[in-house]
Amino acid sequence: MQITVELHASFRIGRFKSQAISVPASATIGQIVLELGFLEKEIGIVLLNGRHASLGQLPQEGDVLSLLPRIGGG
Amino acid sequence: MRILERQTANAPSSVLYHRCVVDLASRVVRFQEVPCRNLEDVLGGFGRSFQILAERAIDRAYTPENPLIVNVGLLTGSSVITAMRVYLSGYSPLKQSSRGLPAAIWSAGSGGFGNKLRWAGLDEVIFENRSATPVYALLRAGDGGPQVELRPASHLLGLTTHEKILALHREHPGGHYAAIGPAGEHYDSVFMGAVALSTDNELKSGEGKVRFAGRGGMGSLMGYKNLVALVAQCPDQFPRITPEVKAVNQVVIKGGGSARFQPVSQGGSGGTWANYPVLQAFHAVPQENFRPRGTEDMQALFPENVEKVLDVRQEACVRCGIRCHNNIQERNPDGSRGEFLGKFDYEPLGLFGPNLGIYDGAQVAKLIHLCDNLGMDAISLGATLGYVLEYNQRHPQQPLFNGATFGDFERIRELVMQTGRGSLASIGQGVQRLSEGLGETSYAIHVKGLELPAYLPETNPGYAWAIAGGHMSMQTYLLLAKEGKTGLDDWVKAITRTGLLQVGHDMIGLCKFVGFGAAHETTARAIRAVTGLEVSVAELEAAVRRAFLRGLALERRQGYSDAEYTLPARVFDEPNPHVKLPQFVTREFFSELQRRVWQVFAPEMEGLLPEPPPAVASPAVARAASGAPEDA
Numbered sequence: 001m002q003i004t005v006e007l008h009a010s011f012r013i014g015r016f017k018s019q020a021i022s023v024p025a026s027a028t029i030g031q032i033v034l035e036l037g038f039l040e041k042e043i044g045i046v047l048l049n050g051r052h053a054s055l056g057q058l059p060q061e062g063d064v065l066s067l068l069p070r071i072g073g074g
Numbered sequence: 075m076r077i078l079e080r081q082t083a084n085a086p087s088s089v090l091y092h093r094c095v096v097d098l099a100s101r102v103v104r105f106q107e108v109p110c111r112n113l114e115d116v117l118g119g120f121g122r123s124f125q126i127l128a129e130r131a132i133d134r135a136y137t138p139e140n141p142l143i144v145n146v147g148l149l150t151g152s153s154v155i156t157a158m159r160v161y162l163s164g165y166s167p168l169k170q171s172s173r174g175l176p177a178a179i180w181s182a183g184s185g186g187f188g189n190k191l192r193w194a195g196l197d198e199v200i201f202e203n204r205s206a207t208p209v210y211a212l213l214r215a216g217d218g219g220p221q222v223e224l225r226p227a228s229h230l231l232g233l234t235t236h237e238k239i240l241a242l243h244r245e246h247p248g249g250h251y252a253a254i255g256p257a258g259e260h261y262d263s264v265f266m267g268a269v270a271l272s273t274d275n276e277l278k279s280g281e282g283k284v285r286f287a288g289r290g291g292m293g294s295l296m297g298y299k300n301l302v303a304l305v306a307q308c309p310d311q312f313p314r315i316t317p318e319v320k321a322v323n324q325v326v327i328k329g330g331g332s333a334r335f336q337p338v339s340q341g342g343s344g345g346t347w348a349n350y351p352v353l354q355a356f357h358a359v360p361q362e363n364f365r366p367r368g369t370e371d372m373q374a375l376f377p378e379n380v381e382k383v384l385d386v387r388q389e390a391c392v393r394c395g396i397r398c399h400n401n402i403q404e405r406n407p408d409g410s411r412g413e414f415l416g417k418f419d420y421e422p423l424g425l426f427g428p429n430l431g432i433y434d435g436a437q438v439a440k441l442i443h444l445c446d447n448l449g450m451d452a453i454s455l456g457a458t459l460g461y462v463l464e465y466n467q468r469h470p471q472q473p474l475f476n477g478a479t480f481g482d483f484e485r486i487r488e489l490v491m492q493t494g495r496g497s498l499a500s501i502g503q504g505v506q507r508l509s510e511g512l513g514e515t516s517y518a519i520h521v522k523g524l525e526l527p528a529y530l531p532e533t534n535p536g537y538a539w540a541i542a543g544g545h546m547s548m549q550t551y552l553l554l555a556k557e558g559k560t561g562l563d564d565w566v567k568a569i570t571r572t573g574l575l576q577v578g579h580d581m582i583g584l585c586k587f588v589g590f591g592a593a594h595e596t597t598a599r600a601i602r603a604v605t606g607l608e609v610s611v612a613e614l615e616a617a618v619r620r621a622f623l624r625g626l627a628l629e630r631r632q633g634y635s636d637a638e639y640t641l642p643a644r645v646f647d648e649p650n651p652h653v654k655l656p657q658f659v660t661r662e663f664f665s666e667l668q669r670r671v672w673q674v675f676a677p678e679m680e681g682l683l684p685e686p687p688p689a690v691a692s693p694a695v696a697r698a699a700s701g702a703p704e705d706a
Binding site for chain 2: 008009010013044045050051052066068069071072073
C-alpha cells in the first residue's frame with residue numbers, strides 16, 4: 001500500500017521533505033521507521049494524519065506519517 | 075562541605091556545609107560550618123536556600139531583611155558533566171502575589187563561578203542588609219580557609235555585564251565572576267535584572283559568551299544591595315575522574331538523554347535551537363506575543379537558514395560534553411569568522427525573534443546580546459516587549475513609548491536600551507504591572523507575575539504550578555507536543571508526580587541537560603561516586619518533592635490565592651486556530667485540574683514551613699499566612 005512520509009527539522013538533512021512510499025499492509029510504524037534508515041531512539045514524535053501515534057501502530061492506505069526528531073527543554 | 079561519616083541520608087547532620095554570612099551594612103563577615111537539617115540541605119541549591127527564606131517574614135523585596143543567598147549544589151565543582159551550577163535566591167522584586175507580597179525565587183546558571191566558589195571553600199554565601207556604597211565581594215581561597223572581603227565598585231558602575239567581568243578579570247585573574255549590568259544598577263525601575271556568570275570561553279576570547287542566572291530579578295536584588303559583582307578566585311581544582319564518575323559521565327554522553335543537544339554532525343539535533351523546526355510543524359512557536367499566525371516566517375531562523383549567512387558555532391561550558399551553546403558570529407567576506415553577535419539559546423531566540431516579529435538572524439542576535447550586556451532576563455524582557463508591541467498594534471492611535479510594532483527592529487532595540495538603562499520602568503517592572511496599569515491583562519503572558527518562557531501557555535497548563543519559572547520548575551511544557559497528552563489524568567499525574575521532580579537539578583548542581591531525572595538511579599550513582607553518600611532513589615525523590623512543595627507552600631504564605639494559579643485569560647477566551655495541537659485547555663478542564671492537583675498537593679504541604687509564622691512577621695505576611703483577607 002502507499003503512504004506519504006513527511007520528515008521535519010533535522011530529519012530532512014540529506015533525506016527528503018515529503019515522499020510517497022510503498023509499504024506492506026502489515027508494516028508497523030516502527031518497521032517503516034527502520035526501513036527508512038532511522039534508529040528508533042532517534043525518533044521524538046510520530047504523527048499519523050496529524051495525530052500523535054506510537055511505533056506499534058499500523059498505518060492504512062493513504063495515511064500521512066510524520067516523523068520529528070526529539071526535542072528537549074531550553 | 076565536610077562529611078563526618080559515610081552515612082545514609084537518614085543522618086544529614088553528619089554532613090556540614092561551609093557558609094559565610096556577609097553583612098553588607100556593617101562589613102562584618104562570619105564563617106560557619108552548618109550541620110544539615112535534612113536531605114534537602116545536603117543536596118543544596120534552592121532545597122537549602124528556600125528553608126532559609128521560609129524562616130523570614132518579608133513583605134517587600136527591597137528591604138535590608140531580604141537576603142541574597144548564593145550557593146551551590148552537592149555536586150557542583152565535581153567532575154560529573156554539567157556539575158557547575160550556582161544558585162541565587164531571595165524574595166523577588168518581580169514576582170509578587172496579588173496581595174503585593176514578594177515570592178521567594180531562585181535562579182540558576184552555569185559558567186565557571188559555581189566551581190570557583192566551591193573550590194574557594196564556600197558552599198553558601200548569604201548577603202545581609204545593603205551596602206551604603208557600591209561594592210563587590212571578593213571570595214578567595216586562603217591558607218587558613220576561605221577569605222571574603224568587600225571592595226569599592228564605583229569604577230564598575232555603568233559598565234555592561236561583560237565589561238564588568240573583563241574588568242574584574244584584569245584585577246583578579248584566575249577567578250570567575252558574577253556581575254549585574256546597568257539594569258541591576260537601576261533596580262528601582264528594572265525588576266528583571268539578571269546576573270551574568272563568566273565562562274572560560276568568554277575570558278579567553280574576550281567575547282561576551284556569558285551564561286545567566288536570569289529569572290526573578292536576582293540581579294535587581296543585588297543592585298538594591300549595592301552589590302555590583304562577585305569574584306570567586308582560586309586555582310582550578312577539578313577532581314580526578316574516578317572510574318565511578320567516568321561511568322556516570324558515560325551515561326550522560328551516551329545515554330541518549332543529552333544527545334539531542336549535541337551538534338547535528340554528531341548525531342544530535344543541534345542544541346535547544348533545534349526545538350524550533352519541530353514546534354513550527356505544529357505552529358506552536360511563540361509568534362507576535364505568543365500568538366502564532368500560522369505562517370512560515372520562522373523558517374528564516376531555522377539553523378540551516380541562519381548558517382547560510384552567519385557563522386554558527388556550537389560550544390560548551392568547560393569540561394562539559396554537551397555542546398548546547400549556539401554562538402552566532404558574523405561571517406566575513408572571505409568566509410572567516412567575524413564579530414560575535416550573540417547566542418541562540420531557545421528562550422532568547424524565540425522571545426526576541428518571532429515573538430517580536432523579527433526573523434533576521436543577525437537582528438535577533440543583536441537584541442539578545444544587548445539584553446545580555448545590559449543584564450536583564452531575556453524571558454521577562456522578551457515577553458514584556460511582546461505585550462507592548464501587541465498593545466501598540468491594538469491601539470495605533472495611542473501607542474505606548476516610541477510606538478514600536480512587531481518587526482520594527484530599530485524601535486525595539488531602542489526600547490531594550492532604554493529599559494536596561496533604567497528609563498522605562500513600565501517595561502522594566504514586568505508585564506504583570508504594565509498590563510494591570512493599562513487595564514488590559516488578557517494577553518499579558520505571565521503566570522503569578524513571572525513572564526512565561528517560549529512555550530505556548532495553551533500547550534502547558536502545568537505552568538500554573540511552576541514555582542520559579544515556567545520551564546525551569548515544572549517539566550510539563552513539552553508534554554503536549556511530544557506525546558499529545560490531553561487527558562485530565564495524564565496532566566494531574568504529570569504535574570503532581572513527574573513534572574515537579576525537575577527542580578531536583580536545581581538542588582544538586584547538575585544542569586537539566588544531563589538527560590536523566592533528578593530522582594534517578596544515575597543521580598544517586600553520581601552522589602555516591604562523588605561524595606560516598608548512600609542516597610536511594612526513593613530518598614532523593616522524597617527530598618526533591620518536599621523541596622518543591624515547600625516552595626509552593628511559601629507561595630501561599632506570601633499571599634497567592636487559588637485564582638492566581640491560572641493561565642493568561644486569552645488561552646481560555648480566544649483559542650488560537652493556527653496552533654495545530656489539540657485545544658484542550660478550556661476553563662472547565664482547568665478548573666477540574668486545579669481541584670485535582672490541590673487535592674494531591676495541599677495535604678503534603680502542611681508542616682513544611684516554620685509554624686506559626688515568625689514572630690517578627692510583618693502585618694501583611696501574617697495576614698497572608700493566616701488566610702485572613704487583606705483588610706482584616
